[in-house]
Amino acid sequence: xxxxxxxxxxxxEIKGTAxxxxxxxxxxxxxxxxxxxxxxxxxxxxLFQSQLTVGLAGTAVLTAVAPVVSAISxxxxxxxxxxxxxxxxxxxxxxxxxxxxxxxxxxxxKDEEEADTAAEEKQQAEKTVGKKGEDSEE
Numbered sequence: 001x002x003x004x005x006x007x008x009x010x011x012x013e014i015k016g017t018a019x020x021x022x023x024x025x026x027x028x029x030x031x032x033x034x035x036x037x038x039x040x041x042x043x044x045x046x047l048f049q050s051q052l053t054v055g056l057a058g059t060a061v062l063t064a065v066a067p068v069v070s071a072i073s074x075x076x077x078x079x080x081x082x083x084x085x086x087x088x089x090x091x092x093x094x095x096x097x098x099x100x101x102x103x104x105x106x107x108x109x110k111d112e113e114e115a116d117t118a119a120e121e122k123q124q125a126e127k128t129v130g131k132k133g134e135d136s137e138e
Contacts, residue, residue: 009035014084036087
């Protein structure tokens with residue numbers, strides 16, 4: 001079993017307008033493979049840093065991320081030369097599959113009474129059609 005902290009990560013720089021940066025950060029958080037966000041100024045000084053590892057509490061992420069997104073927005077709006085660095089897990093390690101994944105087979109179950117009723121109705125309709133044809137010939 002792999003330990004989450006032993007996984008290799010890579011970094012990605014995000015540049016753009018404040019709204020583009022916020023949209024990209026939200027997307028990364030929703031994908032779940034972002035590990036950490038770092039905001040640096042033009043000299044490389046770290047202005048803000050936040051961990052984004054969430055584990056099984058995926059639904060609580062949106063609530064927990066709101067302050068992070070607000071802080072990023074503030075820095076993006078008021079600072080001209082900032083750099084946002086996103087530390088991520090590689091894609092192939094994220095798509096390992098569910099730990100509880102099983103194979104299943106689809107089985108169609110038909111109700112015998114409904115099948116019998118449908119067959120009787122079809123036979124009755126065929127008999128009725130046949131009688132009309134006989135009556136018109138006479």
